[in-house]
Amino acid sequence: MLQKLYDWIDDRIDITPLWRDIADHEVPEHVNPAHHFSAFVYCFGGLTFFVTVIQILSGMFLTMYYVPDIENAWKSVYYLQTEVAHGQIVRGMHHWGASVVIVMIFLHTLRVFFQGAYKKPRELNWMVGVLLFFVMLGLGFTGYLLPWDNKAYFATQVGLEIAEQVPFIGEQIKILLAGDAHIVGAQTLTRFFAIHVFFLPAALFGLMAVHFLLIRKQGISGPL
């Protein structure tokens, strides 16, 4: 039955080569921890992706309860955390995942760096990876404000003040982020929410697609 359905689809859009390319490639010995235990350092990239998936899923579910509004944001998070079954766990996954993903990216970056894996012909993928790192930091910065508790509010205020110190365009950057020249408030929260939930994830998906495509195209770097 399933086989027939698959054949029916494959007849029309020829999907076999798409997944065969991914499924059939051979993984070299030097990245396989079963052969060399030290190859576990190659896990960090995959774990980064795994935590990113956790972040995306838990984030999607959290927006079922969250409102980006200064009156209600904190109340909705408090409600989610105290009243909703497993709400505390899902928020915990998103909260701790944000930290773990930074750690994993950091370790992955160090692995690639110290192995010199970014050298020709993989320069482009290294740069995409560094951009991904920046996007993750941006997600961390914008997400920190969303619960609208004291630490979120004051940390964001400091962050915006730092942005304001940038010469020439500092003022504009700050207003662009905060939505107001003097107030960190309602408009700041909605902007940070939009950036955290739509703009940065869109950038993240695009960059991740390129990152993985390049890995498949170029293959993993050889042993040292």
Add this chain to the structure above:
Amino acid sequence: MHKGKGMKFVGDSRISAEKKANMPKDYSEYPGRTEAFWPNFLLKEWLVGAVFLIGFLCVTIAHPSPLEGMADPTNASYIPLPDWYFLFLYELLKYKFASGPYILFGILVIPGLAFGALFLAPFLDKGPGRRPHQRPVAVGMMLLAVASVMWLTYESAEHVDWEARAEANKPVASVEVDKEDPGYKVFESNCMSCHGDSLQGGAAAPSLIGIDRSAEEIMKIAQEGTGSMPPGVFKGTDEELKQLAEFIVSVNEQAK
């Protein structure tokens, strides 16, 4: 790939009607013992992932994510702190060469150089050698950067009493104290001078909201004291004592 005349398509699409056997890419010249990605290698990766997930969920369940009280812009005494992975940038701004008139060093030049160099690493470190000892400058710079990031983060985090911070900023459940309650009248004349007019506590005594004690315990403490509270503070009848204890318990039930 077959091209030109004589090709057959599915309908008017560009999908070839002739099925060819799927030839996996040839890896015969690949060095070492290779292994198919699906399912052999992926299984190992997922086993690592599953173990990781168990650990992650344990941490998540053991440590509920913190939530402080609702943002209060008028709270002038709050000392802001960024998330831990920004602490090193935050700490950098405390140094003389990165603050005051040199603030641009702190916020633009130093981080800009560091992250710019990270971004452009493949073009700064162009030699063919990949081993760390073949490129001492790049590796040295990276080690220095990692060491300074860790040092700055440590310096910044070390001065913070995280537990006291978390305790002081716990969200306060909002309770409405019923000032018509007969128990409140008793509270007013016996306890208010130290515990505040809405049980919020003060310099001399802690808050009575969010305590986990039974009416009997409260009655006992009111008469005999506890900690820095001296005995004999309560001066009233047994009836009043009972009203007081019930009142405090009812406020705490509301706060739950």
Add this chain to the structure above:
Amino acid sequence: MSEKKQQVSRRQFLNYTLTGVGGFMAAGMLVPMLRMAVDPVLQESAAGDLVNVGLAVEDITNEPQRVDWKIDQVDAWYESKVGKSAWVYKNDNDEIVALSPICKHLGCVVSWEGSEQFPDQFYCPCHGGRYHKDGQNIPGTPPTAPLDVYESKVENGMLYLGMAHPRGEA
């Protein structure tokens, strides 16, 4: 040949294990999230308290009259006052009847003698649905069920109303 067969079964075994481990990971991630998402479905629907609607029993006549009152509604983190209304009268056995004004057709609001053509009936202006005084829908008009009935009680001579329930269920 036998070796070939073994090869296949090994690959199959790995595939099953892979599916199992993948399923475990997906479950580990998704179970808390799905439990959180379906939480409202699993909440016991709170039996609403009966609320004093501000109508003295002695003022209730045989003629249906409209009463409006407000209830405190707690919607997760949002608390508000929500208006409700009912048609209240005494039936022939001197029992108090409180009918919901929500038409069982498409949820418009019915009113007593809302049309001059149909005295002694509830009339819905949207599609001309009609009900007898006891809330029974009149055959041949759009509604297919009688009007909902409020839980009610009398205390200290005042009328208290709770939730509206479909007839026959309450």
